Amino acid sequence: MHDIRAIRDTPEAFDAALAKRGLAPLSSTILALDEARRERILAAETAQADQNRASKDVGAAKASGDEEKFNELRSLVAEKKAEIARLNDEAKAKDQALTDLLMGLPNLPADDVPEGADEADNIELHRRGTPPDFDFKPLEHYQLAAVQDGMDFETAAKLSGSRFVLLSGAIARLHRALGQFMIDIQTTENGLTETQTPVLVNEAMMYGTGQLPKFGEDSYKTTDGQWLIPTAEVTLTNIVNGLTIEESYLPRRHVALTQCFRSEAGSAGRDTSGMLRQHQFEKCEMVSVTHPDASDDEQQRMLKCAEGILDRLGLAYRTMLLCAGDMGFGAIRTYDIEVWLPGQNTYREISSVSTCGAFQARRMNARFKPSEGGKPQFVHTLNGSGLAVGRTLIAVLENGQQVDGSVHLPHALHPYLGGKTRIDASGALS
Structure with a gap:
């Protein structure tokens, strides 16, 4: 959420940042609500002071036997009480309207984020690795002979509907090996704390990381009001929800390998073949909670953690800096x-490796106490995939494919597969 004081101090800068996101200026609307709220709070405080004075005078009038003055003052106390209640209700309504407006606005882009409307305006930073040079036309993952018996979309559709997959045999084992490989590297070499989290959360947690109120249709809600997590970012980040922690607690670096659930509400007709875009998938998610001064360096560290998995798997990739119009909400x-x-x-x-600054921390009221004293400050939060397991499975299969339909597997995975090095064209590990 946004800092109302910053909007009061620099409304033009706030509108300029919204414009970078492709949004119309809103500072005047926000400040008008803020002013109306503050006016009513001040008026209620003034009325309360009047009521307090009148209440004291009531006793004096009663003691003096001035019945007319007593009744007049008693009526004034009742009027002020009603006025205070009305003003407090109005202030509460204005405050809720302001909160709702601010909660629905995306985070403001950093100064170094390029302007742009969509992915066409993203900036390529570097490429690593060399795409394989095939002497045959490479197939997509679901077309490979080695995959046919192990990746079943028809049965999954019978069980659950479209955009689900049933993995079995060598493909299921390879998928499990990838997740285990990722979590091992992130914990043993990159120093993240492995964390097992629930996949169901209450509504407040979804508000905390910004999935609500704006993106409820992208997630699944249960009949008792809980939500299936779209990513472990929700659970890992909300560990500090409502807390004021010691500065020495920072940074906190968590990683979780979890199932994730997304309705893909806005993706009709996109990536309908294969398992590139699923309603249920597994992801190795990294979350860091840091001191504000350390968050930019922490983002670079997290980026290297994610890139390192691809380096070890020998997969070619490129790293992009997203433009303002293509960034996520938070x-x-x-x-x-x-x-x-x-x-x-x-x-x-x-x-995707993102820094959210204090945006999520304000929504969660997550702060730290500076070691040198002073008022508590909001922490900064970051998140990134290290990596999406299903998409990594796709990449391993497609990049390792052979002309006979078999798949050569990356050396880094051999220990996780009992020393097996390939999936043959019949779908067996060998």
């Missing part, structure tokens, strides 16, 4: 990592 800066998929002959997103 981010002030986002790097996307896109892996090379030979079957599509293009790079596709496999990780």
Whole structure:
């Protein structure tokens, strides 16, 4: 959420940042609500002071036997009490309207985020690795002979509907190996704390990280009012929800390998073949909670954690700095990592690494106490995939495919597969 004091101090800068997001100026509307709220609070305080004075005078009038004055003052106390109640109700309504407006606005882009409307305006920072050079036309993952028996969309559709998949045999084991490999690297080498989280959360947690109120249709809500997490960012970030922690607690670095659930409400007709865009998928999610002065460096560290997985798997990728129009709701800066998929002959997103500044912390009321004293400050929060397991599975299959339909597997995964190095064309590990 946004700092109302910052909007009061620099409304032009706030509107300019919204414009970078493609939004119309809103500072005047916000400040008008803020002023109306503050006017009613002040008026209620003035009325309360009047009531307090009148209440004291009531006793004096009663003691003096001035019945007319007593009745007049008693009526004034009743009037002020009603006025205070009305003003407090109006202030509460204005405050709620202001909160609702601010909660629905995206974070403001950092100064170094390029302007732009969509992915066409993103900036490529670097490429790593070399896409394989095939002497045959590469297939998409679901077309490979090695995959046919292990990736079943028809049965999954019978069980659950479209955009689900049933993995079995070597493909299921490879998927599990990838998740285990990712969590091992992030914990043993990159120093993140492995965390097992629920996949159901209450509504306040979804508000805390910004999925609500604006993006409820993108997630699944249960009949008892809980939500299936679209990413473990929700659970990991909200660990500090409502807390004021010691500065020495920072940074906190968590990683979780969880199932994620997304309705894909706005993606009708996109990536309908294969398992690129699913309602249920597994992701290795990283979250950091940091001191404000450290968050930019922390984003670079997280980016390297994500890129390192692809380096070890020998997969070619490129890293993009997203323009303001292509960033997620809560981010002030986002790097996307896109892996090379030979079957599509293009790079596709496999990780987003974002810093949210104090945006989520304000929504969660998550603060830290400076070690040198002073008022508590909001923490900064960051999140990133390290990586999306299903999309990494796709990349491993497509980049390792052979002309006979078999798949050569990355060396880094061999220990997780009992020393097996390939999936043969019949779908068996060998």
